[in-house]
Amino acid sequence: MAVTLADVAARAGVSAATVSRVLSGNYPVAGATRTRVMRAVEELEYVVNGPASSLAAASSDLVGILVNDIADPFFGIIAGAVQSELNGPDGAQGSHKLAVVCNTGGSPEQELTYLTLLQRQRAAAIVLTGGAVEDAEHSAALSARLQRLAAGGTRIVLCGRPPLGPALPGQRGPQGHGELPVLTVAFDNRGGARRLTEHLLALGHRAIGYVAGPAERTTTRHRLEGHRSALLEHRGGPVREAEPLTVHGGGYDRSSGYDGALELLRREPRLTAVLAANDTVALGVCAALRDQGLRIPEDVSVAGFDDLPFSADAAPALTTVRLPLHEAGARAGKLALGRQGPPPGGVATVRADLMVRDSTARPRTD
Amino acid sequence: MAVTLADVAARAGVSAATVSRVLSGNYPVAGATRTRVMRAVEELEYVVNGPASSLAAASSDLVGILVNDIADPFFGIIAGAVQSELNGPDGAQGSHKLAVVCNTGGSPEQELTYLTLLQRQRAAAIVLTGGAVEDAEHSAALSARLQRLAAGGTRIVLCGRPPLGPALPGQRGPQGHGELPVLTVAFDNRGGARRLTEHLLALGHRAIGYVAGPAERTTTRHRLEGHRSALLEHRGGPVREAEPLTVHGGGYDRSSGYDGALELLRREPRLTAVLAANDTVALGVCAALRDQGLRIPEDVSVAGFDDLPFSADAAPALTTVRLPLHEAGARAGKLALGRQGPPPGGVATVRADLMVRDSTARPRTD
DNA sequence: GCCGGAGTAGAAAGCGCTTGCTAAAGGGTG
DNA sequence: CACCCTTTAGCAAGCGCTTTCTACTCCGGC
Secondary structure, rough: OOOOHHHHHHHHOOOHHHHHHHHHOOOOOOOHHHHHHHHHHHHHHOOOHHHHHHHHOOOOEEEEEOOOOOHHHEEEEEEEEHHHOOOOOOOOOOOOOEEEEOOOHHHHHHHHHHHHHHHHHHOOEEEOOOOOEHHHHHHHHHHHHHHHHHHHHHHOEEOOOOOOOOOOOOOOOOOOOOOOOOOEEEEEEEHHHHHHHHHHHHOOOOOEEEOOOOOOEHHHHHHHHHHHHHHOOOOOOOOOOHHHEEEOOOOOHHHHHHHHHHHHHHOOOOOOEEEEEOHHHHHHHHHHHHHOOOOOOOOOEEOOEEEEEEHOOOOOOEEEEEEEHHHHHHHHHHHHHOOOOOHHHHHEOOOEEOOOOOOOOOOOOO | OOOOOOHHHHHHHOHHHHHHHHHHHHOOOOOHHHHHHHHHHHHHEEEEEEEEHHHHHOOOOOOEEOOOOOOOOOHHHHHHHHHHHHOOOOOOOOOOEEEEEEEEOOHHHHHHHHHHHHHHHOOOOEEEEEEEEEHHHHHHHHHHHHHHHHHHHEEEEEEEOOOOOOOOOOOOOOOOOOOOOOEEEEHHHHHHHHHHHHHHHHHOOOOOEEEEEEOOHHHHHHHHHHHHHHHOOOOOOOOOEEEEEEEEEOOOHHHHHHHHHHHHHHHHHOOOOOEEHHHHHHHHHHHHHHOOOOOOOOOOOEOOOOOOOHHHOOOOEEOOOOOOOOHHHHHHHHHHHHOOOOOOOEEEEEEEEEOOOOOOOOOOOO
């Protein structure tokens, strides 16, 4: 039924070995033979059998990308960037790598399941994106699985999540365990959140609400830590204790923002600013405030995080923290393909720049 | 190095065949043997070699999804929905299908390239999303390629693009060629655009601008056709000839909308409404209008298409046409897996409902 | 004019798994 | 109690490709 190497070989009057070598190009083949083979390939419209060659060569052209939700532009942008690196100038006309996108929905079980599936495909590399769930048991299981994968030759890259390892939360600096072969592209979530909060403090806000993401995720914790540290270090006047003005939404979605804002307003009607876990949540916050008859930024300032494309076009344009998602994804892709040397310490941290736009302003002075 | 079937077999004291059968589960194995095998599998942490089993069984658990740009939520939502169907209740604990997402960037060459790559992987199915480029040569090449894939057992589903085939543009009804084994989930772009335009006409608008997408795409053409037909059929007053008030943006992106709106304003300063190719373009249109000091909808009404999540939260909330992207993607996924019988004629058309929100209103009466 | 080494092609042994066929038990039945 | 059928397991032949090793041809150099 299907055309095989042998068919091509027969037609070109050579052996299968020769055809294979012409196609892979890593063995000298005389020019005349090569053209004869290529002609046979075209005439027969031959397409290599991937599984067979993966088996024989013990290699694969699949690269896994784990995301929470591919419908979320945050992950879409990263995935797209990773994928764009997969066809770079590797072999003759680019490598033939394909991106396998896995929606984990943020679930640790799914994460593990997909890793097994990718291991089964003997994936060449895997990029894990988005914050990790902070659970000792799961971390251990995840770590073990990644070790095995790495041992089997699969390159592992974390993008937008903190480096792996037995390092305890809060513990920083060089890690003790012997060189985990897992590279990381991390976001400066703490720094970004801190700068954002400082911006609000500088504007004069003192009652600042915070609609955080799901409690158990690293991203949530880091952003919150940055926020709190800015609050604590603030000199120049009394600042409302942060805790009561923090609510944890169910997810990084619009409705969490809507509900969270309502809850904050209930706790503290004199709120003058709300920080959201990310831009999508911020949109929900804005909607809730508007529904309560509050103007942005005249009555309440709002800020997001991530700087997704729609944020600049929101009305008012959203003040937020820009995460270079495309750049980070591309970097992760390069690392995954081994196309770029590992960053010092295996961890590259990308900037998180404050983008001041129209949704934040000085608080009303009444 | 890696654990193989034989290792498991040895440990369980059975033959490799038995292990294979326990794992695939489609052959009777005695209970005792099965548990013994399962234990060995767990002790050895055995993971099947996908390429090897694909080769031997001449099957694959890869499903390709071609999208223009995965960073665009339009495609992200569809891809996510397709993927969510891949783990349905197929085998014992769900099938093991993986989604290969391919960013074509809208380029016909890339499209063909990725199809070859997927053919090489012997993909179980391929879902092509988004509008097609209307070019005879490319259509023929694409069609041929899809035929070959289908002949090789790969299921092909089109999602959000018109059915394939030698049917000439504009020609409708039953197609003459013998049953293309390609299923389609189509969007009612014409109907949606028509209803949207009718809405504007009903509000009293007569000078309606249209910022269309790239000229050569089916989606662009269909939406434009719906728009024009509504204009032509309108009874109840003079309507500005549509052509001069249509501009073609470079893409379905924000900047096309911004530039397009400016161009429309230049051509017709008394414009009272602007329809955009999609929601993202609409955001750009809004930004441009605002920058020109025009209020929405008081001075100019604006409408989008697709109803992406951010549209409802835009300010003002965007009037648009809702495309059930998730539903369509899920449907496409089911069809791709053969989990659902083909729709009559091989084509399922999904609704495109008008969503009237705050960005459209009666024109000023001055 | 003979030998050694490039340069090029082929034979064949797998890669790890699936599956058709065969074989060995076990259990009813006449 | 022999026989046949059912149930369960193993044998072994591939699936289509890669790659090592071998073989051959053609040169230049001594």
